[in-house]
Amino acid sequence: ELETRVDIRSRDEIGALAGAINDLAVDLQHYRDTRQEFFANISHELRTPITYLEGYANVLKDRLYATEEEKDQYLGIIYMEARRIQHLVDDLFELAKMEEGKITLAPEWIDLAELMEQAVNKARLKAADKALKLEYTAEGAPQWMYTDGARMEQIVLNLLENAIRYTEKGTVSMRLSFEAGGVKLAVRDTGIGIPEDELPFIFERFYRVEKSRSRMHGGTGLGLSIVHKLTGLLGGAITVASRPGEGTCFELYFDLRLRPGKDRV
Numbered sequence: 413e414l415e416t417r418v419d420i421r422s423r424d425e426i427g428a429l430a431g432a433i434n435d436l437a438v439d440l441q442h443y444r445d446t447r448q449e450f451f452a453n454i455s456h457e458l459r460t461p462i463t464y465l466e467g468y469a470n471v472l473k474d475r476l477y478a479t480e481e482e483k484d485q486y487l488g489i490i491y492m493e494a495r496r497i498q499h500l501v502d503d504l505f506e507l508a509k510m511e512e513g514k515i516t517l518a519p520e521w522i523d524l525a526e527l528m529e530q531a532v533n534k535a536r537l538k539a540a541d542k543a544l545k546l547e548y549t550a551e552g553a554p555q556w557m558y559t560d561g562a563r564m565e566q567i568v569l570n571l572l573e574n575a576i577r578y579t580e581k582g583t584v585s586m587r588l589s590f591e592a593g594g595v596k597l598a599v600r601d602t603g604i605g606i607p608e609d610e611l612p613f614i615f616e617r618f619y620r621v622e623k624s625r626s627r628m629h630g631g632t633g634l635g636l637s638i639v640h641k642l643t644g645l646l647g648g649a650i651t652v653a654s655r656p657g658e659g660t661c662f663e664l665y666f667d668l669r670l671r672p673g674k675d676r677v
């Protein structure tokens with residue numbers, strides 16, 4: 413229920429003004445709701461690892477373990493949960509900077525095909541750990557791109573890491589295709605996929621398709637919203653297609669005639 417509502421419905425300027433005020437009140441309420449939800453999410457995300465930290469620290473403190481192996485196992489959990497908190501704080505900070513428009517891009521002319529190959533190589537170890545095939549192809553006449561290379565790599569690495577995280581067997585592939593005036597980047601996997609009715613939400617902060625599974629994989633639920641925001645900042649667009657049990661494909665498109673921060677529309 414809105415607290416600020418002006419109940420004037422006349423057809424004159426006063427009525428129009430009342431209407432405008434009511435619209436603002438709706439916006440304000442929406443802002444408050446999302447803000448509250450955001451902080452509730454953060455508290456929840458922090459509470460879980462902190463509970464683990466407390467619990468296992470107590471077990472160690474009171475020497476409630478039978479063997480050295482058991483002790484090491486608990487230390488391992490403590491380490492993992494501390495890293496999770498670190499990861500969450502880093503992601504939150506990154507999002508906050510972006511939302512306040514405090515991210516400065518450092519655009520330069522880059523060889524996209526080479527940069528993407530490097531990004532794929534950075535993901536090799538993680539793919540090898542799960543015995544997944546990792547492929548990279550570039551097609552079309554290579555073109556230079558005026559963009560922030562580090563941010564571009566961050567976007568793609570994030571998608572690749574997700575692809576690896578949510579795939580148990582098969583292939584993760586990255587395809588770069590240069591077209592007239594633009595470039596398309598596709599990150600495809602043969603993983604668990606995302607149900608169709610959940611697709612519209614996956615770029616939202618803290619949204620997870622399956623909470624426990626994502627938690628097991630060490631995710632924060634913030635990665636894709638960072639990817640989405642960054643892609644927009646660089647003047648690109650992102651789309652996703654997926655089939656549960658078959659795999660997922662994220663596609664990025666950048667118009668090579670636009671310059672981020674300059675001719676961005």
Ligand code: ADP
Nearest residue numbers: 574575578605620621626631632633634635636
């Ligand atoms: P997380 O840190 O939990 O991975 P993201 O924002 O990166 O959060 O992704 C949001 C959710 O989208 C994930 O929890 C996961 O359920 C789903 N998801 C993302 N990428 C993939 C993928 N390649 N295959 C299947 N599900 C995915």
